Amino acid sequence: MDINLRRKYPFTLRVIFSLTLFSILYITLVRPVRVYINQNLIAPFYLSLDEAENSRVTMTARRINIQPDGYDSPRGFGIPFGGYFWLPFALFIATRQKWATIGLTSYHLIMGIVPPYLGYLFIKQYAWAGAGLKVNETLFQGVFLISVFWGIKAILDQWKKEKNI
Secondary structure (H helix, E strand, C coil), X not given: CCCCCCCCCCHHHHHHHHHHHHHHXXXXXXXHHHXXXXXXXXXXXXXXXXXXXXXXXXXXXXXEEEEECCCCCCEEEECCCCHHHHXXXXXXXXXXXXXXXXXXXXXXXXXXXXXXXXXXXXXXXXXXXXXXXXXXXXXXXXXXXXXHHHHHHHHHHHHHHHHCC
16 A cells, blocks of 8 residues: 655645745744744843943844944844744755755754854953854855755756756
8 A cells, every 4th residue: 555645746836835834934923932032031131131231232123232332333143043044944845955954943043042142242241252243143144145045046956857948
């Protein structure tokens, strides 16, 4: 008895379904949870540190900015698993790239630990932690762009293969 639990849908339908499903999931569930965690758990911790040190900590719905005395611009970090995660994740799921999905998820899990720790150290006047936060911002955007391009390339390759181009 042969049971095939995976149905074969057209590739373009799979991509559209994946992007739609993960967009709805992000907007309805993940984004409100990220905002809640930032406003009720993470931001109060950093704001309490702000009172003890000579730094100015500000927050947005999904980001913490730290500006110690003597710095012209704030350094900070965002809460992981935002839009920079879900777009490439949806592309990787649609193209069934297991290792890319695992790698992207692992990277965002690490980003939930390292930047908050660097932020803590930066508030405690460790200047190198501020440089680490700046590098993290650039690296974070680079990983996002590479992931999106990788996902789009995989989509184009599979689409060409399906159309025999």
